[in-house]
Amino acid sequence: xxxAMIGIEDLDVTFGYGAATVxxxxxxxxxxxxGESFGLVGESGSGKSxxxxxxxxxxxxxxxxxxxxxxxxxxxxxxxxYKRCQMVFQDPYGSLHPRHTVDRILAEPVAxxxxxxxxxxxxxxLREVGLGPQFRFRFPHQLSGGQRQRVAIARALILEPRVLxxxxxxxxxDVSVQAEILNLLxxxxxxxxxxxxxxxxxxxxxxxxxxxxxxMNRGRVVEELDVESLxxxxxQQDYTRQLLLASQGYDxxxxxxxxxxx
Amino acid sequence: xxxxxxxxxxxxxxxxxxxxxxxxxxxxxxxxxxxxxxxLGIVVALMLMALLAPLIATHHPFAQDLANRLQPPSAANWxxxxxxxxxxxxxxxYGSRLTLYIVLLVALTAxxxxxxxGTISGYLGGWTxxxxxxxxxxFLAFPKLILALAFVSALGPGIExxxxxxxxxxWPPYARIARAETMTIRNSDFISAVRLQGASPTRIILGHVxxxxxxxxxxxxxxxxxxxxxxxxxLGFLGLGAQPPLPEWGAMISTGRQYLLDQWWVATLPGIAxxxxxxxxxxxxxxxxxxLDPKN
Numbered sequence: 001x002x003x004a005m006i007g008i009e010d011l012d013v014t015f016g017y018g019a020a021t022v023x024x025x026x027x028x029x030x031x032x033x034x035g036e037s038f039g040l041v042g043e044s045g046s047g048k049s050x051x052x053x054x055x056x057x058x059x060x061x062x063x064x065x066x067x068x069x070x071x072x073x074x075x076x077x078x079x080x081x082y083k084r085c086q087m088v089f090q091d092p093y094g095s096l097h098p099r100h101t102v103d104r105i106l107a108e109p110v111a112x113x114x115x116x117x118x119x120x121x122x123x124x125x126l127r128e129v130g131l132g133p134q135f136r137f138r139f140p141h142q143l144s145g146g147q148r149q150r151v152a153i154a155r156a157l158i159l160e161p162r163v164l165x166x167x168x169x170x171x172x173x174d175v176s177v178q179a180e181i182l183n184l185l186x187x188x189x190x191x192x193x194x195x196x197x198x199x200x201x202x203x204x205x206x207x208x209x210x211x212x213x214x215x216m217n218r219g220r221v222v223e224e225l226d227v228e229s230l231x232x233x234x235x236q237q238d239y240t241r242q243l244l245l246a247s248q249g250y251d252x253x254x255x256x257x258x259x260x261x262x
Numbered sequence: 263x264x265x266x267x268x269x270x271x272x273x274x275x276x277x278x279x280x281x282x283x284x285x286x287x288x289x290x291x292x293x294x295x296x297x298x299x300x301x302l303g304i305v306v307a308l309m310l311m312a313l314l315a316p317l318i319a320t321h322h323p324f325a326q327d328l329a330n331r332l333q334p335p336s337a338a339n340w341x342x343x344x345x346x347x348x349x350x351x352x353x354x355x356y357g358s359r360l361t362l363y364i365v366l367l368v369a370l371t372a373x374x375x376x377x378x379x380g381t382i383s384g385y386l387g388g389w390t391x392x393x394x395x396x397x398x399x400x401f402l403a404f405p406k407l408i409l410a411l412a413f414v415s416a417l418g419p420g421i422e423x424x425x426x427x428x429x430x431x432x433w434p435p436y437a438r439i440a441r442a443e444t445m446t447i448r449n450s451d452f453i454s455a456v457r458l459q460g461a462s463p464t465r466i467i468l469g470h471v472x473x474x475x476x477x478x479x480x481x482x483x484x485x486x487x488x489x490x491x492x493x494x495x496x497l498g499f500l501g502l503g504a505q506p507p508l509p510e511w512g513a514m515i516s517t518g519r520q521y522l523l524d525q526w527w528v529a530t531l532p533g534i535a536x537x538x539x540x541x542x543x544x545x546x547x548x549x550x551x552x553x554l555d556p557k558n
Contacts, residue, residue, distance in 0.1 A: 016303075019475050056458055057458065058454055058457065058458065077460075079460040081460075082458055082459055082460035083460070086459075087454075087455070087456065087458050089451040089454070089455065090451075091451060094449035094450055094451040094452065095452050095454075095455050096452055097452045097456075097470055098452075098474070099281050099473045099474060100470075101274075101277065103277060105278075108456060108459065108461070108469070109459040109460075112459050112461050112465070113459075113460065134273040135273075137273075137274040137275065137276060137277060137279065137280040137283070138272070138273065138274065138280070139280065142272055152455070155455065155459075159459070202557075
C-alpha cells in the first residue's frame with residue numbers, strides 16, 4: 001500500500017470546559033491516499049467541518065494523530081505545512097477581504113511565502129480558475145458568487161499545494177454555478193494531482209467528486225465506503241441508508257420512518 | 263473614454279485605477295449629502311484661514327492700542343477690540359492656527375494609539391486583552407477634562423502640554439471601538455484564510471484587521487474633533503492651555519467674560535468661532551459615516 005497523504009487517527013475534538021463540554025468529534029480515523037478525493041458527509045452538526053478545521057490547523061484543541069505526507073503534525077503549524085495544504089471555505093461572500101482587490105488577495109500568499117514573481121503567478125492562477133485578467137483589479141463586491149469562489153480557489157492554488165481541504169465549496173452557490181465550480185475542482189485535481197478532502201452534506205456532490213467517503217454522525221465515523229457502493233446503494237449501516245433515502249427528496253412516509261441515531 | 267467612465271469602470275486595469283475608482287465612488291456618495299458638504303466647506307475654510315492668516319487679518323494679533331480698547335465692531339475693527347485694544351477679528355483668524363494645530367496633533371496621536379492597542383487586544387485575546395483593557399478602564403474611569411487638568415498641572419501649562427494631556431485622555435474610547443470591531447472580524451473566514459496562508463499576527467493585524475477598523479474610527483475622530491476643540495478651549499479658559507498673548511479661542515473667551523455684560527463681543531465672537539468649527543467637524547463626520555460605513 002502506498003503511503004497515505006493524509007492520516008487521521010483517533011481524532012478527538014472537544015469544545016468548552018466542565019459540564020458544558022461538547023464532544024464534537026470522537027475517535028475519528030481515516031486515511032487518504034495521494035491524489036485521492038475523499039468525501040466527509042453527514043448532517044449538520046455531525047462534526048465533519050470540525051475534522052477539517054482540526055486538520056487545517058484552524059482549531060488547535062484536538063487530540064489524536066494527524067499526519068500529512070508521513071509527517072506527524074503538531075498543534076502549531078509552520079509555513080511549510082500551509083504551503084502544502086490549503087483550504088477553500090463554504091461562503092465566498094465571507095472568505096474574501098471586502099477591502100482588498102483580487103490582486104491583493106492573491107499577492108498576499110505569494111508575499112508571505114516569499115515566492116516572488118507575483119505578477120506572473122497571479123495571471124497564471126487566474127487563468128487556471130477561468131477568470132480573465134480583467135478580474136484582477138476588481139473588489140469582491142464587483143464579483144458574482146461563483147466568481148468569488150473561483151478567486152478563493154485561486155488563492156488556495158497560488159501556493160501550489162498538494163492537498164486542498166474543501167469545506168462545502170458549493171453549498172452557498174446557485175445550482176447552475178455549483179456545477180461549474182465542481183467541474184473546475186475536478187479539472188484542477190486532474191491537472192495538478194491534488195489530494196482533496198471534501199466536506200459536504202450533499203451526497204450527489206460527493207458521489208460526483210470523490211473516490212471514497214466516510215459518513216459521520218454525532219462526531220463519529222459511522223461507515224467508510226467507496227463511491228461505487230454509494231451509487232448502488234450498498235450501505236452497511238442503517239444511518240447511511242437513511243441518509244441516502246433523505247437525499248432522494250422529501251417523502252412523508254419515508255420521513256416518518258426516520259429514526260434518531262444516537 | 264471620459265475620466266468619469268475610467269474611474270467608474272467595472273474592470274480596472276491597474277491597482278491605482280481600482281483605488282481611484284473606489285475613492286471616486288465614495289466622493290459621489292459624500293457630495294450627495296448637502297449637510298456634509300457644508301461641514302467640509304467649514305473645515306476647508308478653517309484650513310484656508312489658518313494658511314492665509316497674514317493676508318486675511320487686518321491687524322497684527324498682538325498689536326495693542328490702549329486708546330482704542332473695548333471698541334464695538336466697526337469698519338476698522340470688524341469684530342471690535344479687546345481690553346488691550348487688540349483687533350478681535352485678527353486674533354480669531356490667527357487663533358484658527360492654534361485650533362488646527364491642536365486638532366491635528368491630537369488626531370494624529372490618540373486614534374493611532376487607540377487603534378493599535380484595540381486591534382492587538384482584540385485579535386490576540388487572552389492575557390494580552392485582559393491587561394490592555396484594564397489599563398484602558400483605568401483611563402476611562404476618570405472624567406476626561408479632570409484627567410487632562412491633572413496632566414497639565416503636572417506637566418505645566420502650555421499648548422504642547424495641553425495637546426499631550428488631551429491625547430492621553432482621549433485614546434481609550436478609540437481602543438474600545440477598535441477592539442470591538444476586531445472581535446467581530448477576527449473569526450471571519452477571510453481572516454481564517456490568511457491565517458491558513460501562514461501569515462503572522464503582525465501581518466494580519468496591520469494588513470487585514472486595521473483597514474476594516476479605520477473607517478469607523480475616522481468617523482468617530484471627526485465627531486470627536488468638536489470635543490477636542492472644546493477641551494482645548496476649556497483648558498485655555500482655565501488658564502492651563504495656551505498662554506497669553508497667544509490668541510487661543512478658549513483663552514479669549516476666558517478674558518472676555520469679565521466684560522460680557524457691557525462688551526459682549528469680546529467673549530461672544532471667539533465663542534461663535536468655536537461653535538461654527540465644531541459644527542463643521544460634526545457635519546463632516548456625519549457625511550463620512552455614510553461614505554465609510556463598511557456595510558455598504
